[in-house]
Amino acid sequence: xEVTLNQEVSEGQRIISSTQILQKASDPxxxxxxxxxxxxxxxxxxxxxxxxxxxxLSWTQYQAYCRVCGYLLAMAHAQSPMAAVAAGYxxxxxxxxxxxxxKDYLHQVTADYAAFIEKYDS
Numbered sequence: 001x002e003v004t005l006n007q008e009v010s011e012g013q014r015i016i017s018s019t020q021i022l023q024k025a026s027d028p029x030x031x032x033x034x035x036x037x038x039x040x041x042x043x044x045x046x047x048x049x050x051x052x053x054x055x056x057l058s059w060t061q062y063q064a065y066c067r068v069c070g071y072l073l074a075m076a077h078a079q080s081p082m083a084a085v086a087a088g089y090x091x092x093x094x095x096x097x098x099x100x101x102x103k104d105y106l107h108q109v110t111a112d113y114a115a116f117i118e119k120y121d122s
Contacts, residue, residue: 010039018080055120059113 012032019030019041032041057065077083 010034012039012041015041018082055116062113 010032012034016030016032030041030043032039034040052065054062054065
């Protein structure tokens with residue numbers, strides 16, 4: 001038995017539908033179209049909404065910024081129509097594997113940040 005989860009017309013529409021779910025205030029220029037037998041999606045090149053200069057943050061501020069970004073991204077993905085399907089594949093083993101990888105990767109991120117600061121602090 002085949003189960004169809006997506007009702008979208010094209011890949012472009014599928015991508016835009018998911019993006020609009022993930023973005024609380026969606027890009028007004030976000031869209032899709034089909035042409036020449038292919039599916040495309042479009043969006044504005046720059047959002048012009050402002051940003052945080054992460055290179056100007058202290059380590060503590062950078063950590064807080066990363067925590068907020070991670071939290072918001074997780075909350076947005078939890079609203080995805082595919083969240084329940086993905087959650088069905090993720091058990092405690094998956095959670096432990098992600099935690100192990102994240103802790104191991106922390107050392108690399110710390111080293112990269114130190115090298116970045118050393119290079120641009122001089």
